[in-house]
Amino acid sequence: MKRKITLKQIAKELDVSISTVSKALRNSEEISLDTKQKVQAFAKLYNYRPNNIALSLKNRKTNTIGIIIPEIVHHFFSKVIRGVELVANSRGYNVIIGLSNESFSKEVINMEMLANGSIDGFILSMSKETLQQQDYHHFNETMSQGMPIVMFDRVVSDIKCDKVIVDDFNGAKNAVEKLIENNCKSIALITTRDYVSVGKLRTQGYLEALQEHKITPEAELILKMDDTMDYEVHLEKLESEIEQLFKSNEKIDGVFAVNELYALSAMKVARKMGLNVPDDVQVIGFTDGVLSKHSTPSLTTVSQHAQQMGEKAAHLLIDKIENDFNEEEEQFQTVVIATDLIERESTK
Amino acid sequence: MKRKITLKQIAKELDVSISTVSKALRNSEEISLDTKQKVQAFAKLYNYRPNNIALSLKNRKTNTIGIIIPEIVHHFFSKVIRGVELVANSRGYNVIIGLSNESFSKEVINMEMLANGSIDGFILSMSKETLQQQDYHHFNETMSQGMPIVMFDRVVSDIKCDKVIVDDFNGAKNAVEKLIENNCKSIALITTRDYVSVGKLRTQGYLEALQEHKITPEAELILKMDDTMDYEVHLEKLESEIEQLFKSNEKIDGVFAVNELYALSAMKVARKMGLNVPDDVQVIGFTDGVLSKHSTPSLTTVSQHAQQMGEKAAHLLIDKIENDFNEEEEQFQTVVIATDLIERESTK
DNA sequence: AGAAGTCACGAAAACGTTTTCGTGTTAAAA
DNA sequence: TTTTAACACGAAAACGTTTTCGTGACTTCT
Numbered sequence: 001m002k003r004k005i006t007l008k009q010i011a012k013e014l015d016v017s018i019s020t021v022s023k024a025l026r027n028s029e030e031i032s033l034d035t036k037q038k039v040q041a042f043a044k045l046y047n048y049r050p051n052n053i054a055l056s057l058k059n060r061k062t063n064t065i066g067i068i069i070p071e072i073v074h075h076f077f078s079k080v081i082r083g084v085e086l087v088a089n090s091r092g093y094n095v096i097i098g099l100s101n102e103s104f105s106k107e108v109i110n111m112e113m114l115a116n117g118s119i120d121g122f123i124l125s126m127s128k129e130t131l132q133q134q135d136y137h138h139f140n141e142t143m144s145q146g147m148p149i150v151m152f153d154r155v156v157s158d159i160k161c162d163k164v165i166v167d168d169f170n171g172a173k174n175a176v177e178k179l180i181e182n183n184c185k186s187i188a189l190i191t192t193r194d195y196v197s198v199g200k201l202r203t204q205g206y207l208e209a210l211q212e213h214k215i216t217p218e219a220e221l222i223l224k225m226d227d228t229m230d231y232e233v234h235l236e237k238l239e240s241e242i243e244q245l246f247k248s249n250e251k252i253d254g255v256f257a258v259n260e261l262y263a264l265s266a267m268k269v270a271r272k273m274g275l276n277v278p279d280d281v282q283v284i285g286f287t288d289g290v291l292s293k294h295s296t297p298s299l300t301t302v303s304q305h306a307q308q309m310g311e312k313a314a315h316l317l318i319d320k321i322e323n324d325f326n327e328e329e330e331q332f333q334t335v336v337i338a339t340d341l342i343e344r345e346s347t348k
Numbered sequence: 349m350k351r352k353i354t355l356k357q358i359a360k361e362l363d364v365s366i367s368t369v370s371k372a373l374r375n376s377e378e379i380s381l382d383t384k385q386k387v388q389a390f391a392k393l394y395n396y397r398p399n400n401i402a403l404s405l406k407n408r409k410t411n412t413i414g415i416i417i418p419e420i421v422h423h424f425f426s427k428v429i430r431g432v433e434l435v436a437n438s439r440g441y442n443v444i445i446g447l448s449n450e451s452f453s454k455e456v457i458n459m460e461m462l463a464n465g466s467i468d469g470f471i472l473s474m475s476k477e478t479l480q481q482q483d484y485h486h487f488n489e490t491m492s493q494g495m496p497i498v499m500f501d502r503v504v505s506d507i508k509c510d511k512v513i514v515d516d517f518n519g520a521k522n523a524v525e526k527l528i529e530n531n532c533k534s535i536a537l538i539t540t541r542d543y544v545s546v547g548k549l550r551t552q553g554y555l556e557a558l559q560e561h562k563i564t565p566e567a568e569l570i571l572k573m574d575d576t577m578d579y580e581v582h583l584e585k586l587e588s589e590i591e592q593l594f595k596s597n598e599k600i601d602g603v604f605a606v607n608e609l610y611a612l613s614a615m616k617v618a619r620k621m622g623l624n625v626p627d628d629v630q631v632i633g634f635t636d637g638v639l640s641k642h643s644t645p646s647l648t649t650v651s652q653h654a655q656q657m658g659e660k661a662a663h664l665l666i667d668k669i670e671n672d673f674n675e676e677e678e679q680f681q682t683v684v685i686a687t688d689l690i691e692r693e694s695t696k
Numbered sequence: 697a698g699a700a701g702t703c704a705c706g707a708a709a710a711c712g713t714t715t716t717c718g719t720g721t722t723a724a725a726a
Numbered sequence: 727t728t729t730t731a732a733c734a735c736g737a738a739a740a741c742g743t744t745t746t747c748g749t750g751a752c753t754t755c756t
Contacts, residue, residue, distance in 0.1 A: 004465070004493050006712060017736045022714060032734060047489070051465040053404045054712035057741045062401065064444070064466075072433070073426045082420050085447050094461060096412070096444040099433050113442060117352070117399040117742085118412075141395070145352050264642055271644075294612055294639055296619075354742060365706045370744060380704060402742035405711045465712085702753075709746085718737080725730070 005046045014042060056117075065317055066114040068098040068107060068124040070154075075289040076306045077125070080152065083310020084123055091318050093120075104129040108138045121148040121317045123310075128228065131156070131197075148320040150313045154198060155334075162320065163334040164313045168198050168286075171302040171339030172205025175284045176256050178300075178341060180213050182282055182348050184254030188221045188245060190262040202258045202286060221249060225262070238262065242269045253281055260287035263299055267346065283346040297345035305337050312337065353394045362390060404465075413665055414467040416446040416458055418475045418502075423637040424654045425473070428500065431658020432471055439666050441468075452477040456486045469496040469665045471658075476576065479504070479545075496668040498661045502546060503682075510668065511682040512661045516546050516634075519650040519687030520553025523632045524604050526648075526689060528561050530630055530696050532602030536569045536593060538610040550606045550634060569597060573610070586610065590617045601629055608635035611647055615694065631694040645693035653685050660685065 011018045016035065024031045024039035025048070031039075056062040065088055069077045085095050096119060098110030107127045114122070122142065130136070131154060139159050143149055152164040179187050189206045192199045203222075210217050223245050225238060242265055246252060255270075257263035263285030270281045277283055277297055285292055285299050288306045292299035312335050359366045364383065372379045372387035373396070379387075404410040413436055417425045433443050444467060446458030455475045462470070470490065478484070479502060487507050491497055500512040527535050537554045540547045551570075558565050571593050573586060590613055594600060603618075605611035611633030618629045625631055625645055633640055633647050636654045640647035660683050 002493065007714095008712075018713085019715080019737075020735055023735085026714085030734065035734080049460070049464045050714095051405075051712050053401060053410065053465040054741090055714085056401045057399075057405050057711090057743095058713050058715095060741065072430050073423065075421065078421045078426050081445075082447065085420070085445065089447075089458075094444055094446070094466065096442055097429075097433065098442070099430065099437075110437075112397070116397045117401040118442065145350065261642075268644070291639060291642055294609075295642065296616070296644055355744095356742075366743085367707075367745080368705060371705090374744085378704065383704080398744095399742050402711090403744085405713095405741090406743050406745095408711065698756090700753100700755080703751085705749090705751105707746105707748080710744090711742105714740090716737105716739085719735090720733105721735100722733080723731085726728085 004051070005043075005048050006051070007048075010039065010042055010046070010048065014038060062118060062120050063092055064094040064096055064119045065314070065321075066096050066098060066111075066119040066122050066124075068100055068110055068114075068122060070100050070102045070125060070127045072097070072099055076153075076287070076304065079288055079306035080125075080310035080313070083307035083312075084314045085310075086307075087311045087314035088318070091314075093314075093318065100127040100130075102127045102129055104133055104135065111138050111142060115142050115145070115147055119147075120321045121150070123150045123152065123313045123317055125152050126154045126156070134158075148317060150317045150320075152309050152313050156197060160330075160332055162313075162316045162332050164309050164316065165334065165336055166198070166304045166309070167336050167338050168201035169205040169208070171286060171304075171341075172202040172256065172258075173209045174205075174339070174341055175286070175302050176206050176209035177213070178343075178347065179254040179256065179282055179284060180209065180215070182254075184282055185215075186218075186221065186249065186251040187215075187254035187256060188223065188249065188252050188266075190223045190225070190242065190245075190255060190257040190266060192225055192227045192258060199258055206256055221245075221252070235261075235265070238265050239269055242266055243273070246270065246273055246275075255281060255283045257283065257285045260285050260289040260291050260299070260301070263287075263301070263346075264291055264295055267295065267297070267299070277346050278348050282348060284341075292342075292344065300344045300347040301342050303340045303342050305339070309337050352399070353391075353396050354399070355396075358387065358390055358394070358396065362387060410466060410468050411440055412442040412444055412467045413662070413669075414444050414446060414459075414462040414470050414472075416448055416455060416462075416470060416472040418448050418450045418473060420445070420447055424501075424635070424652065427636055427654035428473075428658035428661070431655035431660075432662045433658075434655075435659045435662035436666070439662075441662075441666065448475040448478075450475045450477055452481055452483065459486050459490060463490050463493070463495055467495075468669045469498070471498045471500065471661045471665055473500050474502045474504070482506075496665060498665040498668070500657050500661045504545060508678075508680055510661075510664045510680050512657050512664065513682065513684055514546070514652045514657070515684050515686050516549035517553040517556070519634060519652075519689075520550040520604065520606075521557045522553075522687070522689055523634070523650050524554050524557035525561070526691075526695065527602040527604065527630055527632060528557065528563070530602075532630055533563075534566075534569065534597065534599040535563075535602035535604060536571065536597065536600050536614075538571045538573070538590065538593075538603060538605040538614060540575045540606060541572055547606055554604055569593075569600065583609075583613070586613050587617055590614055591621070594618065594621055594623075603629060603631045605631065605633045608633050608637040608639050608647070608649070611635075611649070611694075612639055612643055615643070615645070615647070625694050626696050630696060632689075640690075640692065648692045648695040649690050651688045651690050653687070657685050 007018050007021045011021045024036045088095050100107035150162045155163045207217050255266045267277050275281050286302045288304045292301045355366050355369045359369045372384045436443050448455035498510045503511045555565050603614045615625050623629050634650045636652045640649045
């Protein structure tokens, strides 16, 4: 089991100096053609590749970006990663991932692990716990040490950095307008408690759409789920609450749900109650997921373009990393990704 | 924007040598209590953390593992990653990902990028293209340079390394036996072309189950899809071929599909043809996906325990990394993860 | 008082690169 | 023949650590 070959070994073998080998391999004018050929042939034979770690140390640059997300078994986040990876690779960077698992402390630990020289910058989406505790010291400390951060999706205005977000407000508004155009008179909203900025904006979009069409929002048509519970428990509670919602409001003929699972559950409950989708109730979800496409009926959704978000975030971050010469400008931008309404069978 | 503080800066500031600072921070007996306290206080104040890159270079160890998969927007693979990350983190390692996108050349490039010192070992699942071309030089070269590899799911026996695989054969066999127990007389198999080892084993399990129950396998009940096409095209072709299958074999009362999409499509086609699932046709899929759980009817599946695979792979790899002292033994093991049949509504 | 031993610290090497600067040799110019 | 210039290469520093070894200043023992 031979270790990887180094410049030093090549130098010794060919009886030249390390400098000469290094220069020869980089085709320096300083080195004679003879020597260059000799060195290059030898290096090729032994499949020499410069050691990345040594280069990172020397250049104080790792060409690696860290990405920290709450959860990886999730279509939205994995699509974002795909986008990041795509752009990162094409621009010569690697991607290293950390999962916070929605926990504040794991988020902090993961960031600290990576911030000590392992990466050149972060792309991240905050954990729910962080959003609740509103403790952002780890972000600010990281940035104050010169490490750029790009946040996506779950962001807060308190943190000054580049951001890539979905146009939650207009996405929701357009979806609800679609329902209104399709003659829905009583549109329910199924959402989460709104400590997550994202949920809040979608609720606002829902309200705005109603108001612009002279429909008075009714509190009892809005169902706010507590999504901090265990998944299975959550699912059961979700369905029973939706059933309750339908039963107390028989006039409901449209549902806008802030995620895929809620929308699917709404359809399931509706069917269980003998309602036809889309004839009796039309449903729209907010998601990039895979369930929508394959459910029956398939679900009309607001597409978030997750991969595009990842791509944009990666470009923003790498631009910042490579342009830190004009550092003191500190211009941060927030890129808003427009949504698309993908019409399927759950609407008319 | 202050850079991260280094030992050198602390040494200069406190007017001691770098060695003294290093030792003081590691609580060496050599250093006087006074000096230690002074140094530690200063380091804490400036939030000193050792530079990972420098440590990696010095120790010739990165505490990072590389994971290369064909696709990240895929429940199976993202669950594996979650398992790897979980174990890696708990054992003090980071995870860096590379996506091959099912392409041979991207797999090679990604491996080369990471193999040059960035990581201590690989966990990977081969791309379809690599399986087809049967070109494994990059794996062998990497291993010959002392970098351990653990393969999972898509493996080939030609490569000598640790492996973690699903018990595809018995998983399939049990599933088909379940259908037989449930009184299915004519069981169809929907699978892929079998250059992927995985598909071959599942087909064998299907055949074995039939034979053990004195059922003669019929070639026309086996549908082999070409899955190298574009996703949308594939989907359409899939459905038309399944429809064809049902039409030419009206006696079909059971379907075993090697993945989630095929199973769902089978149910969709069945419904379209007026067949009830599970009364007329029972369906079982092979997957860890999310569609099965939320489809209507929900799908009975063979669970692969993807996360467990990731965890096992990570343990195997880290064990190998940390025990390379007894290197010349070269004992490779193949861990087989048992499957579970998760019964839902698509079977009786 | 001299020898021996302890204490507290510093110098330097090593990990694998790249790059700046210096230098010895040779050929061309004066 | 001497000066100059080009050429081809090597020494050394730097990136940030850890660790081995050496050493000066005290203390203690005889």
